[in-house]
Amino acid sequence: MMPTKHPLTFSVIAECARTKARTAILTLPHATLETPVFMPVGTKGTMKGLLPEQLEDLNCRMMLSNTYHLGTNPGPDLLDKAKGLHSFMHWRNGLLTDSGGFQMVSLLKLARITEEGVTFKSPYDDSECLLTPERSIEIQNSIGADIIMQLDDVVSSTLQDRNRVEEAMHRPVTLTIRWLDRCLKAHKKPEKQCIFPIVQGGLFSDLREECAKSLLLRDVAGYAIGGLSGGEEKADFWRMVTLSTGILPRDKPRYLMGVGVAADLVVCVALGVDMFDCVFPTRTARFGSALVDSGNLYLKHKRFAKDFSPIDPECECSTCKRHTRAFLHSVVTVEASACHLLSVHNIAYQVSFSQFFMSCWEVRFFLSLQRGSLKNNAGSSSYASITCYVVKGRH
Numbered sequence: 001m002m003p004t005k006h007p008l009t010f011s012v013i014a015e016c017a018r019t020k021a022r023t024a025i026l027t028l029p030h031a032t033l034e035t036p037v038f039m040p041v042g043t044k045g046t047m048k049g050l051l052p053e054q055l056e057d058l059n060c061r062m063m064l065s066n067t068y069h070l071g072t073n074p075g076p077d078l079l080d081k082a083k084g085l086h087s088f089m090h091w092r093n094g095l096l097t098d099s100g101g102f103q104m105v106s107l108l109k110l111a112r113i114t115e116e117g118v119t120f121k122s123p124y125d126d127s128e129c130l131l132t133p134e135r136s137i138e139i140q141n142s143i144g145a146d147i148i149m150q151l152d153d154v155v156s157s158t159l160q161d162r163n164r165v166e167e168a169m170h171r172p173v174t175l176t177i178r179w180l181d182r183c184l185k186a187h188k189k190p191e192k193q194c195i196f197p198i199v200q201g202g203l204f205s206d207l208r209e210e211c212a213k214s215l216l217l218r219d220v221a222g223y224a225i226g227g228l229s230g231g232e233e234k235a236d237f238w239r240m241v242t243l244s245t246g247i248l249p250r251d252k253p254r255y256l257m258g259v260g261v262a263a264d265l266v267v268c269v270a271l272g273v274d275m276f277d278c279v280f281p282t283r284t285a286r287f288g289s290a291l292v293d294s295g296n297l298y299l300k301h302k303r304f305a306k307d308f309s310p311i312d313p314e315c316e317c318s319t320c321k322r323h324t325r326a327f328l329h330s331v332v333t334v335e336a337s338a339c340h341l342l343s344v345h346n347i348a349y350q351v352s353f354s355q356f357f358m359s360c361w362e363v364r365f366f367l368s369l370q371r372g373s374l375k376n377n378a379g380s381s382s383y384a385s386i387t388c389y390v391v392k393g394r395h
């Protein structure tokens with residue numbers, strides 16, 4: 001069978017000599033962008049407190065939306081009529097949707113996983129619903145994102161019960177793999193949207209390796225690494241990331257799901273990851289926290305009441321150009337506009353942080369890490385071990 005002509009190209013333009021870090025140009029139907037890339041999460045097709053054009057102004061070229069929420073409201077029929085989410089929400093850049101499965105398992109306690117799919121009780125009318133791989137892809141086809149995800153069986157990374165993980169994987173031919181094949185078969189728009197399969201396997205190296213190797217046999221344009229960053233030890237997390245990136249092919253993008261805190265971003269880029277998403281920058285903004293190199297500024301704190309400096313004097317965002325910490329102190333967690341102002345800054349910070357990698361190549365990524373010059377945020381308490389882990393090649 002002829003390989004599919006995928007609507008995605010990925011051209012590696014530089015690689016670090018000592019780590020697995022690389023930078024590349026990713027071309028999708030709605031965007032051409034540089035990787036590593038951080039994607040903010042707009043749950044229902046809109047970023048809380050931000051307009052699509054503001055995201056563009058912040059240099060954000062790719063965002064993530066949640067299939068579970070969009071599938072419920074506005075729903076696939078309306079999205080079909082609107083010719084997809086891009087035109088419905090007026091977003092002219094890259095879009096990625098998750099499969100909806102994670103939301104169900106994490107939001108809905110009563111979710112049950114069978115060979116057929118994920119069964120859950122609707123939070124809207126208590127009726128029993130079934131999300132199958134086919135239904136997930138059908139909704140994602142209606143949404144029309146550039147990159148869509150297979151339905152997978154998410155097993156918590158802190159779960160130590162090997163039987164449960166194996167059950168999720170249904171060795172030797174895993175459930176996640178069988179669901180992937182059903183997703184690929186159900187996909188109606190392969191010329192416009194790419195399905196990324198997901199490497200699962202908990203913290204068990206052999207299961208994760210088996211899963212990754214099985215994915216290689218499928219004709220896909222990129223891969224995701226899932227089921228991590230759920231509270232496991234950092235060393236276990238990094239071990240699973242580097243094991244996965246070590247198996248996945250060099251010439252295709254690798255997306256680490258649900259990871260985006262700055263220190264994690266640094267180390268996972270060094271371990272060969274190209275794409276990240278995280279709700280953290282916008283969620284933390286709602287609680288009055290601003291992201292800065294030295295950590296978070298909790299602006300509600302009284303020490304900011306008379307501080308007339310901006311959140312970050314070097315930041316180019318509109319919030320830092322126009323507003324003081326003292327003003328923000330008086331409105332955070334009280335006024336909706338404060339959430340907006342902090343979200344602007346936090347997304348600007350996150351996007352510029354991932355773009356910062358592009359400027360590191362001249363001095364080599366690992367040297368930047370070694371000198372601690374890769375922004376101070378990486379200098380949190382775990383920085384010493386990150387440097388040791390990445391630079392000394394303990395992976």
Ligand SMILES: [Zn+2]
Nearest residue numbers: 315317320345
């Ligand atoms: Zn700012």
